[in-house]
Amino acid sequence: MKAxxxxxxxxxxxxxxxxxxxxxxxxxIARQIIRLRAELGMTQMELAEKIGTRQSNISRLExxxxxxxxxxxxxxxxxxxxxxRIRFESGLPAxxxxxxxxxxxxxxxxxxxxxxxx
Numbered sequence: 001m002k003a004x005x006x007x008x009x010x011x012x013x014x015x016x017x018x019x020x021x022x023x024x025x026x027x028x029i030a031r032q033i034i035r036l037r038a039e040l041g042m043t044q045m046e047l048a049e050k051i052g053t054r055q056s057n058i059s060r061l062e063x064x065x066x067x068x069x070x071x072x073x074x075x076x077x078x079x080x081x082x083x084x085r086i087r088f089e090s091g092l093p094a095x096x097x098x099x100x101x102x103x104x105x106x107x108x109x110x111x112x113x114x115x116x117x118x
Contacts, residue, residue, distance in 0.1 A: 023064065026064040027064050029061070029064070029068070029073070030061065030062050030063065030064045032082075033058075033061060033062055033076060033080070034062050036080040036081075036082055037080060040080060040081070042080075044058040044059055044062070045058075047076070047079055047080070050079040051072075051075040051076060051078075051079045052075075053072070057072075058076075061076070070084075070086070
């Protein structure tokens with residue numbers, strides 16, 4: 001059974017689905033860091049050296065373990081040539097919400113030249 005199929009099966013369990021959704025921001029951060037690092041052909045060790053930390057910290061970050069500080073995420077984003085964006089979303093229905101975009105609440109995107117600082 002493929003990983004996606006297995007995940008779909010597990011998500012049928014309401015307790016699993018709730019726990020999975022609660023970890024969604026951590027998984028999204030990990031996915032984006034791995035993707036950006038891979039696009040640059042950079043190893044975990046190279047990223048760690050670039051931001052002044054240990055490779056094990058990058059590994060934990062990419063595994064969704066721990067609670068990274070905003071400062072660490074900013075350093076990682078900068079080292080990957082990306083811009084860190086953090087946004088809160090209301091849990092209210094769309095008509096009651098001040099901002100309901102449906103976008104991920106935490107993300108990194110490649111930094112484009114000429115768009116100002118971080």
